[in-house]
Amino acid sequence: MATRTDLDGRPIKLMTICMIGAGGFIGSHLCEKLMSETPHKVLALDVYNDKIKHLLEPDSLPWAGRIQFHRLNIKHDSRLEGLIKMADLVINLAAICTPADYNTRPLDTIYSNFIDALPVVKYCSENNKRLIHFSTCEVYGKTIGSFLPKDSPLRQDPAYYVLKEDTSPCIFGSIEKQRWSYACAKQLIERLIYAEGAENGLEFTIVRPFNWIGPRMDFIPGIDGPSEGVPRVLACFSNNLLRREPLKLVDGGESQRTFIYIKDAIEAVLLMIENPDRANGHIFNVGNPNNEVTVRQLAEMMTKVYAKVSGETVLESPTVDVSSKEFYGEGYDDSDKRIPDMTIINKQLGWNPKTSLWDLLESTLTYQHRTYAEAIKKSIAKPSAS
Numbered sequence: 001m002a003t004r005t006d007l008d009g010r011p012i013k014l015m016t017i018c019m020i021g022a023g024g025f026i027g028s029h030l031c032e033k034l035m036s037e038t039p040h041k042v043l044a045l046d047v048y049n050d051k052i053k054h055l056l057e058p059d060s061l062p063w064a065g066r067i068q069f070h071r072l073n074i075k076h077d078s079r080l081e082g083l084i085k086m087a088d089l090v091i092n093l094a095a096i097c098t099p100a101d102y103n104t105r106p107l108d109t110i111y112s113n114f115i116d117a118l119p120v121v122k123y124c125s126e127n128n129k130r131l132i133h134f135s136t137c138e139v140y141g142k143t144i145g146s147f148l149p150k151d152s153p154l155r156q157d158p159a160y161y162v163l164k165e166d167t168s169p170c171i172f173g174s175i176e177k178q179r180w181s182y183a184c185a186k187q188l189i190e191r192l193i194y195a196e197g198a199e200n201g202l203e204f205t206i207v208r209p210f211n212w213i214g215p216r217m218d219f220i221p222g223i224d225g226p227s228e229g230v231p232r233v234l235a236c237f238s239n240n241l242l243r244r245e246p247l248k249l250v251d252g253g254e255s256q257r258t259f260i261y262i263k264d265a266i267e268a269v270l271l272m273i274e275n276p277d278r279a280n281g282h283i284f285n286v287g288n289p290n291n292e293v294t295v296r297q298l299a300e301m302m303t304k305v306y307a308k309v310s311g312e313t314v315l316e317s318p319t320v321d322v323s324s325k326e327f328y329g330e331g332y333d334d335s336d337k338r339i340p341d342m343t344i345i346n347k348q349l350g351w352n353p354k355t356s357l358w359d360l361l362e363s364t365l366t367y368q369h370r371t372y373a374e375a376i377k378k379s380i381a382k383p384s385a386s
């Protein structure tokens with residue numbers, strides 16, 4: 001391999017990366033990228049490894065020996081500190097991060113996103129290890145604009161809705177709206193990491209992903225996850241399309257999101273990994289401001305794209321309205337709109353997202369159809385005994 005250089009033309013040093021939560025959606029794509037395009041070594045830690053099995057076996061893979069899986073739960077495993085000590089860089093992705101859990105399992109959500117991350121931060125700080133920690137765009141909560149009257153012209157002013165790392169406030173709902181248990185726990189761990197940087201010199205980067213989507217996200221209920229489970233919206237809508245059921249629009253599908261293709265986002269993470277001088281001490285929004293839709297528009301686009309890639313007709317009523325109380329239960333609330341400001345990541349890393357929403361849905365739904373259509377047909381033909 002030719003000498004690889006960073007953004008400032010310096011040779012990139014070979015690293016051993018301790019990746020916690022490597023078996024999840026983002027972790028699987030990051031491991032794939034690191035194995036296929038870099039010479040770095042990965043200590044992959046997770047409770048599961050199904051999504052990275054293709055990188056671990058067989059032994060003849062070109063990167064054999066560069067990725068090592070350690071099955072462990074960071075809640076209670078004394079191997080954690082030793083593995084962190086072996087690494088040059090720690091990336092923490094481990095978390096409960098599906099909205100259906102925030103209001104129904106608030107304790108697990110807070111423990112997972114705050115308490116369980118504490119030893120990781122502490123071991124990094126004590127052992128002088130660089131940390132890239134995955135936070136979330138949810139730390140911004142609701143936009144300032146959402147509190148203005150519906151007909152206020154200020155709602156059109158980006159100052160009232162674009163989310164900026166260094167100036168936007170974090171606006172959550174009341175305590176009984178347990179939806180915010182996740183965002184609040186993530187905010188506190190961000191503050192703790194920032195304080196470790198300020199007081200003890202911890203070298204850190206905080207990533208705030210804005211709805212990264214693509215293949216291997218979450219699970220399809222009843223196929224590779226629990227039948228009653230509620231994954232994030234991409235998997236919910238994929239499941240509905242695969243089963244020829246109407247897509248469920250929570251509270252009218254009026255919330256707005258910007259979706260980014262996982263492969264674009266992973267490019268940004270690789271730049272952070274390999275350009276520590278430009279990434280350390282920063283919090284980065286990583287999203288695609290050009291791909292904004294309401295959830296209703298997302299449902300309509302996914303319906304069209306799925307018809308194209310599967311060759312199936314569209315249902316007469318492709319969507320159905322459902323209340324958030326019915327879908328998620330008591331204590332659900334929502335972020336109204338999420339547009340990332342890209343100034344900081346652009347300036348520090350020169351990164352920009354590339355893939356349009358239509359294109360990313362086309363490749364993702366092609367994957368969903370290829371991976372799940374047969375299994376769904378079989379499960380429908382042979383309903384489980386009850």
Ligand SMILES: NC(=O)c1ccc[n+]([C@@H]2O[C@H](COP(=O)([O-])OP(=O)(O)OC[C@H]3O[C@@H](n4cnc5c(N)ncnc54)[C@H](O)[C@@H]3O)[C@@H](O)[C@H]2O)c1
Pocket residue numbers: 020021022023024025026027045046047048072073074075092093094095096097112116134135136137138208209210211212213218
């Ligand atoms: N995907 C997104 O759009 C998005 C958006 C915002 C924030 N994030 C953040 O990015 C990170 C990764 O998200 P993802 O989408 O890959 O989620 P994911 O659920 O697919 O991955 C998380 C992984 O962490 C593992 N994990 C959880 N608790 C663990 C523990 N105690 N010990 C060991 N492993 C544990 C899980 O088994 C899972 O494989 C999370 O911190 C999440 O909050 C993701």
Ligand SMILES: O=c1ccn([C@@H]2O[C@H](COP(=O)(O)OP(=O)(O)O[C@H]3OC[C@@H](O)[C@H](O)[C@H]3O)[C@@H](O)[C@H]2O)c(=O)[nH]1
Pocket residue numbers: 097098099135136137138209210211231232233234236237248249250251253255257295334335
């Ligand atoms: O079937 C569904 C599922 C979801 N939705 C709606 O679709 C929107 C997006 O829902 P998602 O499940 O993808 O999750 P959210 O965007 O609300 O939160 C996510 O944001 C960033 C991360 O930290 C987490 O991965 C998650 O909290 C929400 O408004 C939700 O109410 C539906 O209308 N129907």
